[in-house]
Amino acid sequence: MTAISLPASLLPTLPGHYYTDPAIFSLEQSRIFESMWFCAVRASDLANPGSFKSVDIGKESVIIVRGRQGELRAFLNICRHRGAKLCTEDSGEVKRAFQCPYHAWTYGLDGKLVAAPNLTKMPDIDRTEYGLVNVHLREWLGYVWVCLADEPPSFEDDVMGAVTERLGELEVIDSYEIGDLAVGRRIVYDVKANWKLLIENFMECYHCATIHPELTEVLPEFADGYAAQYYVGHGAEFGEEIKGFTVDGSEGFEKLPGVGDDQDRRYYAITIKPQVFVNLVPDHIIWHRMYPVAVDRTIVECDWLYSKEVVASGKDVSRSVELFHRVNTQDFDVCERCQPAMSSRAYAAGGVLVPSEHHIGAFHEWVTEKIGSFDS
Secondary structure: OOOOOOOOOOEEEEOHHOOOHHHHHHHHHHHHHHHHHHEEEEEEEEEEEEHEEEEEOOOOOEEEEEOOOEEEEEEOOOOOOOOOOOOOOEEEEEEEEEEEEOOOEEOOOOEEEEEEEOOHHHHOOOOOOOOOOOOOEEOOOOOOEEOOOOOOOOOOHHHHHHHHHHOOOOOOHHHHHHHHHHHEEEEEEEEOOOHHHHHHHHHHOOOHHHHOHHHHOOOOOHHOOOOOOOOOOOEEEEOOOOOOOOOOOOOOOOOOOOOOOOOEEEEEEEEEEOEOOOOOOOOOEEEEEEEEEEEEEHHHHHHHHOOHHHHOOOOOOOOHHHHHHHHHHHHHHHHHHHHHHHHHHOOOOOOOEEEOOOOHHHHHHHHHHHHHHOOO
């Protein structure tokens, strides 16, 4: 491919085929999603012993289950006998064990093989060795993170480090006590666009004045085109007449107990590669998890988290939910508008990044380093 000479104010993007080529997506599945820490579920969704959820990560299906003593475990969703999918439901609750629907091999909540037809006639079978394949698991900020790699990368460097890089110090996010919050609303979006388009969109605010009228009303500095996460430790300040992070700027709820005066009336956005967006405001948190399922399709699960008191009281959260639901819809609509153009000859060599988007170039470098060079 012939290199294109650009003026100093512009940087090149990835070529269009990086968003449309199934072979590239396959590399991303194995070298990114199956190799890094992946935010899978909200821990509170697995409330009881035996509660489980199956999640597709890269090309694998993973079961996350709460054990009999309250511990969380993760396993590949594959029966060790003949490879049948063990759990066919997305979520549910079992009493004591998982049983394969094919030949009835049965596994305890700790993954050990506990029963199978004629198992007593096979005394040489090790119940642990032929148990479910374990997946590395960490719990942080109330979410369950898993890693399929044999030797996972440092959680402290990759996940916590992304937060520290954005906020300046890890203690800032601790003050929001996200693990103690409750889900007030969850909305699942089925976006017909490549996952990288969603990350690029979230990282920049050059588009904010164009498509986010409600957001720029609440956060006036966003109209200038620089995203809050462009500056380490910076939180975008609410407008003078704005009372809360709501669709009409009306008052929200009391700020979360640990939020300091320097964090009040400010919004912080954080990208945790490869698939998490965190949005911090004084009285609630908006947490996005992306599940890339195809080169041109991404499922996004968005949680609005409030204090347990707010959720238990049944208070109306609709005005705060509506603000970011509109932002999500606006963003996902433009990503879907971009996706078909990625295969156009006009975008074969890619597009360009203006100065307020230059930090996206670092994301592109990260992607290419992870998957290696690839020519169409």
